């Protein structure tokens with residue numbers, strides 16, 4: 001029966017904003033639409049993300065459909081090694097191959113997508129709508145005027161402990177050592193998660209300078225994570241979200257696939 005109702009698709013990324021966006025979408029549309037909640041399992045996220053997912057599932061009163069990439073073992077390290085790059089002008093290969101591809105296989109025509117953009121991200125939403133006038137999306141957090149901190153507070157008030165990464169001071173629950181991170185973020189990862197940091201260093205040793213993520217501000221020369229200079233760690237560095245949908249949003253203003261490898 002529910003299959004005949006229009007589908008609303010919430011992408012649950014184990015972040016506080018996506019949790020509250022999902023909760024609001026269920027409250028608003030649960031009675032009239034077929035609201036689906038999906039998550040992409042990633043082997044490189046902190047294991048406490050799974051605990052958070054189960055707690056939220058109980059809060060939602062509905063199953064979160066967990067999708068899992070098989071080709072790369074849902075592992076960003078495998079993606080980097082096999083695709084031979086870590087980040088290009090066309091975005092990060094991990095989010096595309098471990099998330100976007102799953103969504104593409106799973107989605108159906110007519111799906112309305114729920115964006116977890118917060119009140120701080122109104123511009124991103126407007127930009128997306130301008131570029132994709134025929135793509136139906138809803139943004140419950142913006143409609144309700146809720147910012148990132150509001151979302152964290154709402155999760156806590158629901159009696160759910162935030163993912164450990166937040167509790168350590170990080171701004172997100174992305175993969176440990178997310179390739180979207182800046183220098184301050186990586187200094188924190190080097191301190192808090194030396195094994196994961198070393199693994200990323202080894203990948204860069206293998207792939208060479210094309211895989212380096214950061215540039216010296218004065219010389220503009222790229223440097224590897226292994227040569228990350230000492231300095232202030234910045235756990236709360238604001239990283240772009242990593243979701244099925246932000247990838248779609250970004251795809252519009254990204255150059256051609258040929259540029260991926262040159263980034």
Ligand code: SF4
Nearest residue numbers: 094174175178179242
């Ligand atoms: S969180 Fe970062 S490292 Fe993980 S898939 Fe997304 S972009 Fe890649």
